[in-house]
Amino acid sequence: MSQESQTTSGGGTPLEKNFSSMSVQDGSSAGEAPKKAVRYVPPHMRSRPEGVRPPSFGGGRGASTLPPAFSSGRNREGGSGSSTGGGGGGRWSALNSDAPSPGRRGDGFGSWKDGQHIIGPQNTRLELELFGTADDTTKQSTGINFDKYGDIPVEATGRDVPEPITEFTHPPVDAHLVANIQLARYTTPTPVQKYSIPIVAAGRDLMGCAQTGSGKTGGFLFPILSALFTHGPPPMPALPPNISRRKAFPTTLILAPTRELVSQIHDEARKFTYRSWVHPAVVYGGAEMGAQLRQIERGCDLLSATPGRLVDLIERGRISLANVRFLVLDEADRMLDMGFEPQIRRIVLGEDMPGVQDRQTLMFSATFPQNIQVLARDFLKEYVFLSVGRVGSTSENITQKIEFVEDRDKQSVLLDVLAAMPNNGLTLIFVETKRMADMLSDFLIYSNIPATSIHGDRTQREREYALDLFRSGRTPILVATAVAARGLDIPNVTHVVNYDLPADIDDYVHRIGRTGRAGNVGHATAFFNRNNRNIVRDLIKLLQEAKQEIPSWLEMIASENAFSMSRGSSRGGGRGGRMSSGGSRGGFGFREMRSGGVGRGGSYGAGIGGGLGGFNNGPPAPDRPSGGAPSWW
Numbered sequence: 001m002s003q004e005s006q007t008t009s010g011g012g013t014p015l016e017k018n019f020s021s022m023s024v025q026d027g028s029s030a031g032e033a034p035k036k037a038v039r040y041v042p043p044h045m046r047s048r049p050e051g052v053r054p055p056s057f058g059g060g061r062g063a064s065t066l067p068p069a070f071s072s073g074r075n076r077e078g079g080s081g082s083s084t085g086g087g088g089g090g091r092w093s094a095l096n097s098d099a100p101s102p103g104r105r106g107d108g109f110g111s112w113k114d115g116q117h118i119i120g121p122q123n124t125r126l127e128l129e130l131f132g133t134a135d136d137t138t139k140q141s142t143g144i145n146f147d148k149y150g151d152i153p154v155e156a157t158g159r160d161v162p163e164p165i166t167e168f169t170h171p172p173v174d175a176h177l178v179a180n181i182q183l184a185r186y187t188t189p190t191p192v193q194k195y196s197i198p199i200v201a202a203g204r205d206l207m208g209c210a211q212t213g214s215g216k217t218g219g220f221l222f223p224i225l226s227a228l229f230t231h232g233p234p235p236m237p238a239l240p241p242n243i244s245r246r247k248a249f250p251t252t253l254i255l256a257p258t259r260e261l262v263s264q265i266h267d268e269a270r271k272f273t274y275r276s277w278v279h280p281a282v283v284y285g286g287a288e289m290g291a292q293l294r295q296i297e298r299g300c301d302l303l304s305a306t307p308g309r310l311v312d313l314i315e316r317g318r319i320s321l322a323n324v325r326f327l328v329l330d331e332a333d334r335m336l337d338m339g340f341e342p343q344i345r346r347i348v349l350g351e352d353m354p355g356v357q358d359r360q361t362l363m364f365s366a367t368f369p370q371n372i373q374v375l376a377r378d379f380l381k382e383y384v385f386l387s388v389g390r391v392g393s394t395s396e397n398i399t400q401k402i403e404f405v406e407d408r409d410k411q412s413v414l415l416d417v418l419a420a421m422p423n424n425g426l427t428l429i430f431v432e433t434k435r436m437a438d439m440l441s442d443f444l445i446y447s448n449i450p451a452t453s454i455h456g457d458r459t460q461r462e463r464e465y466a467l468d469l470f471r472s473g474r475t476p477i478l479v480a481t482a483v484a485a486r487g488l489d490i491p492n493v494t495h496v497v498n499y500d501l502p503a504d505i506d507d508y509v510h511r512i513g514r515t516g517r518a519g520n521v522g523h524a525t526a527f528f529n530r531n532n533r534n535i536v537r538d539l540i541k542l543l544q545e546a547k548q549e550i551p552s553w554l555e556m557i558a559s560e561n562a563f564s565m566s567r568g569s570s571r572g573g574g575r576g577g578r579m580s581s582g583g584s585r586g587g588f589g590f591r592e593m594r595s596g597g598v599g600r601g602g603s604y605g606a607g608i609g610g611g612l613g614g615f616n617n618g619p620p621a622p623d624r625p626s627g628g629a630p631s632w633w
Contacts, residue, residue: 107120107123107126108120108123108126108274108275109273109275109276109277109279109299110275110276110277111277112232112233112277115232117176117229117230117232117276117277118277119176119275119276120275120276121275122275123275126274127183127274130183130270130271130274131183131184131185131271134185152191152214152388152389153388153389154191154194154195154386154387154388155386155387156195156199156384156385156386156387157384157385157386157387158204158382158383158384158385159382161195161199161384162195162198162199162201162202162204163198164194164195164198165189165194165197165198166189166194167188167189168181168182168186168187168188168189172197172198172201172226173197173222173226174225174226174227174229174230176229176275176276177222177225177226177229177272180271180272180273180274180275181222181272183271183274184271184272186218189215189218189222190214190215190218190219190388191210191214191388191389192208192210192214192215192216192219192386192388193215193218193219193222195384195386195388196208196219196220196222196223196362196386197222197223197226199223199384199386200220200223200224200227200360200362201223201226201227203360204360204382204383204384205360205361205362205380205381205382205383205384206220206361206362206363206380206383206384206386207363207365207368207376207380207383207384207385207386208362208363208364208365208386208388209364209365209366209367209368209385209386209387209388210364210366210386210387210388210389214388214389216330216364217264217265217268217330218268219364220254220328220330220362220364221265221268221269221272222272224252224302224326224328224362225269225272225273225276225278225302227326228251228252228276228277228278228301228302229276229277229278232277233251233277233301234251234323234325236249236323237322237323239322243320246297246318247317247318247319247320248281248296248297248300248303248318248319248320249300249319249320249322249323250281250300250301250302250303250319250321250323250324251278251301251302251323251324251325251326252301252302252303252324252325252326252327252328253303253305253310253321253324253326253327253328253347253353254302254303254304254305254328254330255305255306255307255310255327255328255329255330255335255344255347256304256305256306256330256331256335257306257307257331257334257335257338257340258284258306258334259284259285259286259287259306259460259463260463260467261330261331262282262283262284262304262305262306263282263284263304263464265282265304265330266280266281266282266304269302269304273302277301278301278302279298279299279300279301279302280301280302280303280304281295281296281298281299281300281301281302281303281304282295282303282304282305283295283296283303283304283305283306283309283310283313284305284306284309285306285308285309285312286459286460287460289312292309292313293313293318296313296318296319300319303319307335307340307343307344307347308340308343310343310347311343311346311347314347314351320352321347321351321352321353321354322352322353322354324353324354324359325354325358325359325360326359326360326361326362327348327353327359327360327361327362327379328361328362328363328364329344329361329362329363329364329375329379330364331364331365331366332363332364332365332372332375333365333366333367333368333369333371333372333506334366334510336371336372336375341371341375344375345378348379349378356379356380356381357381361379361380361381361383363375363376363379363380363383366506366509366510367506397516397520397521397522398496398512398513398515398516398521398522398523398524398546399521399522399523399524399548400512400523400524400525400526400542400543400546400548401523401524401525401526401549402525402526402528402539402543402550402551402554403417403525403526403527403528404528404529404551404553404554405527405528405529406529407529407531410499410527411440411443413527414429414440414497414499414527415447415449417497417525418449418477421494421495421523422494423476424494425476425492425493425494425495426470426471426473426476426477426478426490426492426493426494426495427476427477427478427493427494427495427496427497428478428480428490428493428495428496428497428514428515429477429478429479429480429496429497429499430479430480430481430482430496430497430498430499430500430502430511431479431480431481431499431500432481432482432500432502433481433500434455434456434457434481436499436500437453437454437455437479437480437481438453438455440453440479440499441453441479444477444479449477450474450475450476450477451475451477451478451479452466452469452470452475452477452478452479453466453478453479453480454466454467454478454479454480454481455480455481456481466478467490470490471490471491473492479499482502482507490514491517493514493515493517493522494515494520494521494522494523495515495522495523495524495525496511496512496514496515496522496523496524496525497524497525497526497527498511498512498524498525498526498527499527500527501526501527501528501532501535502535503534503535504535505535505538505539505542508526508535508539508542509542512524528554530557533557533558533560533561536554536557536558536561537558537561537562539554540554540555540558
């Protein structure tokens with residue numbers, strides 16, 4: 001029975017009182033007013049402030065309306081949609097590339113007309129929603145250690161790698177995008193952005209391996225939006241006469257593994273497309289289909305999607321990939337780990353998407369194992385390989401502490417750890433199972449510590465509501481399974497606790513990467529016991545590389561483990577074939593293997609193993625001046 005259940009007062013038998021507390025009857029007797037039924041509140045929502053209701057995401061009556069940036073005006077054919085055919089009748093007007101686009105009523109959009117980018121009117125309320133204020137911690141931009149990013153080593157490998165930029169200026173960045181970047185209070189590009197902007201402007205494909213929290217989302221959004229703002233919508237392909245007028249034809253497709261990550265990318269896209277002709281949209285599984293269909297009908301120039309939901313919409317005839325000019329695969333290694341490779345190959349190779357020579361493809365991955373190398377060979381043409389920091393490394397902005405804790409003692413030690421941390425930030429606690437996520441959040445609540453939890457069994461509404469509570473600081477502790485371990489960029493996360501350590505060191509890297517982002521300092525605590533000895537060697541190497549303290553007991557366990565495995569068993573360095581591509585887990589031992597690398601900002605001690613052969617898919621793209629429009633414009 002819920003803790004919120006109340007007992008009746010006054011007359012009545014004990015059985016009637018019990019029924020009344022369970023809302024089986026109205027609880028009224030002679031002279032009593034009917035009692036209000038008490039609704040059961042799930043454990044992860046019990047810390048919700050009184051009167052605050054979770055957001056509504058479904059369609060139909062009572063559903064919340066879409067944010068203002070999703071609303072649109074009417075085009076001249078009477079349909080509502082993007083100037084390039086996000087939906088309705090807009091696609092037909094877009095065939096001459098100068099149809100009026102939504103944005104006439106200050107809804108946050110501009111238009112493209114007569115070859116010119118018409119910037120939409122300012123909307124102060126929407127600006128506040130998207131960009132916040134300078135002291136708004138939920139819109140965090142950079143931290144106190146951001147200037148140290150200039151010391152991060154960078155290596156770019158490939159033919160004729162463009163020189164990096166040093167600041168957001170026009171050119172090479174489109175002037176309107178520079179204005180939006182300034183609204184977001186970004187002052188200096190991160191290392192990955194310094195290279196990705198000129199690389200994409202030169203028409204090159206990109207394979208990026210960047211330190212977690214290094215601005216990868218801006219690394220692909222900035223150069224793509226700069227090109228779209230400068231050159232406008234590409235011409236539509238030839239279409240059969242019976243094509244659905246409700247089908248969306250996005251120009252940019254961004255694939256990511258989880259609904260949280262695609263939602264986060266979409267939120268960033270909303271910021272940087274503000275007052276432009278580009279309409280962002282997002283689709284993912286676990287949410288009501290009708291609301292997503294209505295959204296893409298209002299405009300769908302830049303689409304962020306999970307692979308499964310995108311395949312579903314393609315099969316329904318609601319999305320065509322025939323007009324895609326930019327393809328982004330974010331967290332590619334995670335998508336393969338989650339089993340999405342068949343859907344990804346179908347989307348890229350089995351549908352109507354233009355071939356590798358007729359689009360630009362950007363792939364980002366925190367690691368570069370063999371299966372990602374194969375994917376890069378199949379999807380990219382003569383790409384630039386960009387490594388920022390050591391592939392799969394942790395940030396020196398994060399202070400890591402390893403505690404030896406037996407399983408039975410974890411709850412009490414967690415209370416001590418939380419009590420010792422400053423209370424002005426957010427704490428993210430990772431566990432391995434859904435059951436443990438619920439149990440631990442309940443334990444914290446019963447200990448008078450506000451907490452909530454998310455995992456794969458939560459409904460989409462519950463997950464988004466819990467994340468909203470966490471982001472806003474109303475519930476400063478979030479217990480999560482691996483569903484939130486990658487890609488989530490929640491500002492002001494100051495502490496990450498690995499209550500249960502993962503079985504793979506890469507997962508540890510991604511988990512603690514939720515703090516110490518964009519130059520901000522962070523803390524990471526891990527509970528270690530002998531059940532975690534399979535990652536002890538890799539963990540020690542990570543601590544050494546990040547200049548962290550290594551407990552003597554951890555080195556002792558590593559020695560014991562090495563001795564017990566000395567019967568001809570070599571540890572190799574990781575799972576699968578990850579280390580087979582070039583040695584131990586240090587430097588760029590398992591990075592991309594082509595010659596011709598251009599190193600800037602640091603040196604590396606790891607040698608390169610054998611070559612992997614050519615990674616070009618088809619003949620080289622024709623040369624053209626840096627920053628020129630690709631041939632499809």
